[in-house]
Amino acid sequence: MLKIRGLRAGIEDKEILRGIDLTVNAGEVHAVMGPNGSGKSTLAQVLAGHPSFEVTGGSVTYDGKDLLELEPEERAHAGVFLAFQYPIEIPGVTNAYFLRTAYNEMRKVQGLEEVDPIEFLDVIEEKAKLVQMDPSMLNRSVNMGFSGGEKKRNEILQMAVLEPKLAILDETDSGLDIDALRVVADGVNALKAPDRATIVVTHYQRLLNYIVPDYVHVLVGGRIVKSGGKELALELEARGYDWLLAEAAA
Amino acid sequence: MTTAYSDDFRTVAELGGPGWLAERRRAAAASFTALGFPTRKNENWHYTSVAPISDRTFRMVRTPGGDASSLDLTPYQFNSPEWPRLVFLNGHFVAEQSTPADKLPEGVRVTTLGALLSEGADASNGLSDLIEQHLGRVADGEEHAFVALNTALATDGAVIVVGSEMVVDTPLHVVFVADGASSGQAIQTRTLFVAGRHSKATVIESFIGMGEADYFTNAVSEAVLDDGATFTNIKVQRESQSAFHICTTSVHQARDSHYLHFSCALGAALSRTNVYTILDGEGSGATLNGLYMLDGDQHCDHQTRIEHAKPNTFSRELYKGLLDGNSHGVFNGKVYVHPEAQKTDGKQENNNILLSPTAHIDTKPELEIYADDVRCTHGATVGQLDDTALFYMRSRGLSAAQARQLLTYAFAADVLETIELEAVRDSLEEQTLERFTRHEVGTA
Numbered sequence: 001m002l003k004i005r006g007l008r009a010g011i012e013d014k015e016i017l018r019g020i021d022l023t024v025n026a027g028e029v030h031a032v033m034g035p036n037g038s039g040k041s042t043l044a045q046v047l048a049g050h051p052s053f054e055v056t057g058g059s060v061t062y063d064g065k066d067l068l069e070l071e072p073e074e075r076a077h078a079g080v081f082l083a084f085q086y087p088i089e090i091p092g093v094t095n096a097y098f099l100r101t102a103y104n105e106m107r108k109v110q111g112l113e114e115v116d117p118i119e120f121l122d123v124i125e126e127k128a129k130l131v132q133m134d135p136s137m138l139n140r141s142v143n144m145g146f147s148g149g150e151k152k153r154n155e156i157l158q159m160a161v162l163e164p165k166l167a168i169l170d171e172t173d174s175g176l177d178i179d180a181l182r183v184v185a186d187g188v189n190a191l192k193a194p195d196r197a198t199i200v201v202t203h204y205q206r207l208l209n210y211i212v213p214d215y216v217h218v219l220v221g222g223r224i225v226k227s228g229g230k231e232l233a234l235e236l237e238a239r240g241y242d243w244l245l246a247e248a249a250a
Numbered sequence: 251m252t253t254a255y256s257d258d259f260r261t262v263a264e265l266g267g268p269g270w271l272a273e274r275r276r277a278a279a280a281s282f283t284a285l286g287f288p289t290r291k292n293e294n295w296h297y298t299s300v301a302p303i304s305d306r307t308f309r310m311v312r313t314p315g316g317d318a319s320s321l322d323l324t325p326y327q328f329n330s331p332e333w334p335r336l337v338f339l340n341g342h343f344v345a346e347q348s349t350p351a352d353k354l355p356e357g358v359r360v361t362t363l364g365a366l367l368s369e370g371a372d373a374s375n376g377l378s379d380l381i382e383q384h385l386g387r388v389a390d391g392e393e394h395a396f397v398a399l400n401t402a403l404a405t406d407g408a409v410i411v412v413g414s415e416m417v418v419d420t421p422l423h424v425v426f427v428a429d430g431a432s433s434g435q436a437i438q439t440r441t442l443f444v445a446g447r448h449s450k451a452t453v454i455e456s457f458i459g460m461g462e463a464d465y466f467t468n469a470v471s472e473a474v475l476d477d478g479a480t481f482t483n484i485k486v487q488r489e490s491q492s493a494f495h496i497c498t499t500s501v502h503q504a505r506d507s508h509y510l511h512f513s514c515a516l517g518a519a520l521s522r523t524n525v526y527t528i529l530d531g532e533g534s535g536a537t538l539n540g541l542y543m544l545d546g547d548q549h550c551d552h553q554t555r556i557e558h559a560k561p562n563t564f565s566r567e568l569y570k571g572l573l574d575g576n577s578h579g580v581f582n583g584k585v586y587v588h589p590e591a592q593k594t595d596g597k598q599e600n601n602n603i604l605l606s607p608t609a610h611i612d613t614k615p616e617l618e619i620y621a622d623d624v625r626c627t628h629g630a631t632v633g634q635l636d637d638t639a640l641f642y643m644r645s646r647g648l649s650a651a652q653a654r655q656l657l658t659y660a661f662a663a664d665v666l667e668t669i670e671l672e673a674v675r676d677s678l679e680e681q682t683l684e685r686f687t688r689h690e691v692g693t694a
Contacts, residue, residue: 012658051637076647092660101656109647129254158646170545173303 001026001197002047002166006058009046010221015056016042018222022165031233032201034219035241041085042199043219044170047199048082062166076102077109078155079165083155083172091232095154098142099124101160107160107223127160131187149180163191167230168199173207174240185210186209205237220248253283253309258403260308265405267367268378274386285395286575297580297612298551302520303494303647308436308466310403311340316431318344318555319667326458326488328673333454336408340465341437342405347425351375357416358451363440364406377409380444388472388687389500392525396496397513400470404440410453412510414476421452421482421671428490430457432465441471445507446481452482452671457497457528459490459517466554467518469497474488476509478631484674489517491546492526498524505531505560512669512671513540515550515570516685522551529556529563529591540569541678543579543685544609549629558591558621565595572658573680580612585626586620594619596626603615603633659683 002024009017016039024030046053048061049072060067067075084171096117102121103106104114115123128135131153143151152172159167167189173181187197188211198209208216208230216223216232220241225248226232236244259279263272287304288295316339327333334354337347343362352361361375363385371378387546391398408424428437443453457467467489475481489495495518501509513523527536542550556565571579581600604609615628635657662682667677 005642026520030551050641070492071650072641072644073647073649084645088636088639089638090643090657090660091654098643098646098656101648101652105649105652126414150495163644 001063001198003061004058007016007043007046007060008057009042009053011042011053016222017199019220020057020224022217022224024197024199028198028215029192029200029211029213031213031216032199032228033205033216033233033236035205036203038219039222040203040219041170044082044168044199044201047168048072048080052132054126055058057096059208073105076162077106077119081159081162081164081167083159083167084168084173085170087143087151087155091144093142096113096120096124096138099138099158102158103161121136123161127157128164128223130190131157132183133157148175152176152180153187154182156184160187160191165196166203167196168192168201170201171203172200173202173204181207182210205233208233218244223248253286255282255399255403256322258310260612262403262405265367266510268371268382269368270382271385275402278386278391278398279682282395283400283468285398285462288395294441294553296368297582298321298520298522299494303466303496305390309434310438311435312405313342314433316340316429318346321347321427321429323347325599326425326456327423328454328677330673333421333423335425336362337427338406338408339429340432340435340437341406341426341439346393355420355422355667356420357413357418357449358422359411359413363599367405374409377411380411380526380576381409383666384444384472384474385440385442388474388502389498391469394498396468397470397498397500399469400440400498401438404438404470404503406443406675407440409442411444411461412449412451412479412481414449416446416449416451418449418451421454423454423456426457426467426469427460428465428467428493429461430461431618433463434669435465435502436468437465438468441469443471443473443481443483445473445475445481447476448478449476450480452484454484454486454674457485457487457489457495457517459488459493461490462492463490464492464494465490465520466494467496471497471499473499473501473509475509475534477504478512479504479508479623480508483672484512485494485514485523486667486678487513487515487517487521487523489521491517491519491548493518497522499526501525501527501536503527503529503534503536507531508531508535509535510537511539513552513561515540515542515552516681518550519547520549522553524553525553527557528557528559529550529565532560534560535564535566537566537668539567539665541571541665541682542569542579543572543662543682544579545574545685546577547575550577551582553582555584555586556596558585558587558594558596561590561594563590565597567598568663568665568668569600571600571611572605573602573611574605574661576606576608581630582614582616583628584616584618585628587617587621587624587626589620592621592623594621594624594626596624596686598600598628601661603658605635605658611612655683
């Protein structure tokens with residue numbers, strides 16, 4: 001589904017990703033871990049098409065297409081979804097309106113009829129239950145005045161509505177207490193399917209108790225320095241990242 | 251000294267009408283002759299050059315011209331064709347397009363300045379005394395050249411009087427239309443609103459340009475609010491993109507009155523809207539809001555002045571601007587608190603978004619406070635659309651154009667929400683959305 005080869009990218013002349021190779025197949029869950037500043041979030045944002053990052057080398061193929069050639073919205077239409085580490089507040093646009101607009105854009109691409117606000121209510125209410133969100137939050141401006149946990153749940157709600165094929169969770173666990181973490185993980189797990197894949201970017205192993213990965217990759221200095229199964233995450237939890245940093249420096 | 255308008259002053263002097271009016275005209279003509287058009291050295295005009303107006307002579311025309319019978323006002327009626335209206339074409343009252351006096355809502359009396367001039371006091375619906383009492387007494391023609399010019403030359407306009415204790419639910423629509431025949435003309439209308447004691451009413455003033463004529467509108471509205479009156483005044487300026495538009499609204503407020511003004515500026519090559527009010531009675535208040543949306547080479551200037559002259563008065567002001575292309579916006583809001591106006595409560599804000607690197611805004615909120623027990627705040631912001639928010643929306647599948655449109659709309663939404671009349675609010679919201687749909691958007 002996703003094939004990353006020799007990906008190099010940076011921001012304002014500063015190279016952050018220095019040759020990433022990663023293959024993700026349908027049905028798989030991949031965890032990308034690493035110390036602060038290793039390039040985890042950059043990788044997530046580059047895949048979603050953040051215009052601030054410049055790709056300087058390598059290739060990303062998604063479903064046979066050159067992902068890097070697509071605009072952010074075209075990537076979304078193709079089924080790529082990024083759950084933001086820091087979800088954006090949009091004053092004046094209600095959550096419900098924003099979600100419906102996004103939902104209808106997806107439907108248009110799929111050649112389906114757009115839904116009106118009443119029809120959308122059925123869609124959204126069911127999904128809101130999934131992330132245990134109070135329906136009153138749908139009528140508030142997007143992420144305005146939401147707590148950290150509410151913002152992350154809102155990301156998962158958007159994901160549940162848009163039903164992506166490739167979901168990328170960028171440190172969705174950071175700043176969450178254990179209850180919120182469970183809600184978020186349940187939401188992600190509910191969307192698991194053989195034709196979908198998930199990339200979980202995280203600093204901590206904790207989230208991986210709830211979203212169990214098939215593969216774990218460790219990113220250090222913009223490169224994947226080690227890959228393994230879910231037991232690698234446990235090893236990282238026990239030993240920290242220093243030994244890998246030492247290995248990478250050697 | 252003679253001015254380009256000296257001949258017009260003489261022409262109007264020969265029109266006759268009541269003696270008091272002729273006298274006020276003479277004084278105004280003398281005042282304008284002495285003042286001349288303002289230059290940028292004048293502090294009130296620092297950011298706006300009126301050279302495009304003062305460098306040429308716009309003709310005064312004594313007949314409407316244009317085609318009154320085939321006017322189609324449907325697009326400008328806020329989907330509410332049932333609202334009573336007074337229509338002026340190229341500055342002259344058009345009875346056939348206007349609601350007859352006997353079909354007006356109860357409690358509202360109406361006449362025109364034209365009727366007073368041509369048919370005398372008897373034809374003025376019994377309002378001539380009120381007109382004499384107030385016309386030219388609220389707007390200051392001694393300091394403001396455009397007001398003086400209007401007082402000297404206006405020969406038509408609406409007079410709307412709301413009776414005491416009358417609550418009028420249906421809004422009145424005063425429509426100023428300029429059609430293709432207006433090129434090179436000066437259109438100077440004079441409006442007077444008198445809101446009786448404890449009355450409540452809404453008047454919408456629409457300035458509409460049909461076609462691309464390069465006329466000059468110089469309008470003045472005066473409003474007098476008696477004790478406890480609530481008067482809502484919505485101004486929608488959709489002049490031709492080649493037109494010049496100067497409009498001064500001056501208000502005098504008695505005890506416990508509330509004046510609500512909304513200025514929506516969309517049209518004209520050069521526009522200046524002045525809103526001046528004096529809170530001259532305890533407990534009175536003014537709410538002045540506005541939205542300007544500019545594009546191309548448009549220049550749009552708003553100046554407001556709220557004078558707190560008595561204790562326990564309040565003012566609320568929110569102006570928002572969306573500026574694209576090479577447009578230039580100006581906002582200058584003054585709040586002046588007299589020594590005796592203790593417990594004044596004033597809040598003023600101006601927020602702008604520049605949609606292009608070549609758009610420009612000068613914003614100058616000003617407080618002048620001579621009382622010591624007041625609560626006044628003011629602030630101004632200038633920003634761009636948030637790139638991160640645009641990316642966020644695009645990553646959810648919205649096109650770049652949609653994302654820009656939604657963010658722009660959201661920016662304008664809160665000031666539009668202050669318009670109580672749903673039909674007007676909806677119509678202006680729609681225009682905000684439409685205006686920014688056609689945006690070309692870069693890949694960034």
